[in-house]
Amino acid sequence: ASAKEDEVEFWLRQAESACNEIExxxxxxxxxxRLHAVYLQRGETAKAEQITTRIKNREQRARAHIAIAKHYAxxxxxxxxxLELNQANPLAIKSRLREELVEAYLxxxxxxxxxxxxxxxQHDDPKARETLCxxxxxxxHLDEALKVAKNEQDDETRFTLEAKTAxxxxxxxxxxxxxxxxRQVMASNEKYTGEGVWCELAKAL
Numbered sequence: 635a636s637a638k639e640d641e642v643e644f645w646l647r648q649a650e651s652a653c654n655e656i657e658x659x660x661x662x663x664x665x666x667x668r669l670h671a672v673y674l675q676r677g678e679t680a681k682a683e684q685i686t687t688r689i690k691n692r693e694q695r696a697r698a699h700i701a702i703a704k705h706y707a708x709x710x711x712x713x714x715x716x717l718e719l720n721q722a723n724p725l726a727i728k729s730r731l732r733e734e735l736v737e738a739y740l741x742x743x744x745x746x747x748x749x750x751x752x753x754x755x756q757h758d759d760p761k762a763r764e765t766l767c768x769x770x771x772x773x774x775h776l777d778e779a780l781k782v783a784k785n786e787q788d789d790e791t792r793f794t795l796e797a798k799t800a801x802x803x804x805x806x807x808x809x810x811x812x813x814x815x816x817r818q819v820m821a822s823n824e825k826y827t828g829e830g831v832w833c834e835l836a837k838a839l
Contacts (some may be wrong), residue, residue, distance in 0.1 A: 646672065653688070663691045670698050674705055693722055697723035700738050707742040716743045723752055733765050740773045750782065760791050768793050768802035776803060776811040781820065793823050804834035 649669055652735035656662040666688045673682040676834055689695040703718035719738055726735045734754070753766040763782060772778035776799070783795035798817035812835055815827040 642676075657704075659690055660704060662695055663689050667694055670701070670796040674701055677705075679705055692725045693728060693731055696731055696735070699725070699777065700734060700742075701740050703738060712743065716748065719743055719748070723756070726752075726757075729761060729765070732762060732817075733769070736766055736769045740769055740775070746770060746775045746778050749776065754782070760786075760794075764798050767799045771799045771802035771808070771811065771815070772806040774806075774808060774811065776808070776815060781813065791825070793819065796822070797826060800828065800831045801834065805829045807838035809835055809838060818838065829830065 640703055641721060644667075649672075653662060653665040656665055662698035667675055667683050670682050670685040670689070673679075673685060679702060681724055682698070682705075686698040686702065689698055699722035701759045703715045703722070704716060706712075706715040717740070719735065722735055724736075726732050735752060736749045739745050739752060749766060751771065753762045763786065767779040767782050770776070770782070779799045779802075780796065783792055786792035786795055796815065796819045800812055800819055803815055812831055816831040819826050
């Protein structure tokens with residue numbers, strides 16, 4: 635190793651030692667998150683994984699796992715990417731974090747089944763299913779999104795999910811998907827005009 639690299643390693647050890655001495659829980663978490671980001675930036679994934687275990691805040695620890703998953707995805711390691719996302723899975727309680735994890739399953743792991751099981755098996759409520767349908771539609775998985783919506787027992791909620799799916803596809807400029815979805819919703823609900831979808835499609839062209 636070069637002298638410069640030795641110096642960097644020295645400062646990182648100093649930083650980690652300082653983090654360990656912080657008594658305030660929130661302050662320690664923020665410090666470990668910063669150190670985690672530095673290790674990831676340097677490509678030291680193993681060290682970043684070690685630091686993740688020191689983060690007590692569930693939301694911050696989940697985001698640390700997602701950040702590592704992104705690193706693995708960019709390196710072409712799909713297996714490790716999914717493992718990291720699965721570790722974030724039980725920590726993703728808040729709705730915003732659930733959205734981030736669904737996006738990560740679809741964008742990083744490229745796995746609609748993992749995104750679907752994450753929501754339907756652990757966070758099965760209308761808002762979570764709406765998040766799932768919209769994300770699936772944005773990423774081009776229209777059939778999967780409509781299947782999730784179709785499984786909804788309540789007619790009004792099912793209509794809302796289908797309409798949200800169509801609008802999400804339109805906003806993502808997935809024209810064929812959006813047109814297919816909006817016509818399907820119109821066929822099942824005579825009061826639905828699809829105005830928002832048609833406007834988004836016009837903007838996309």
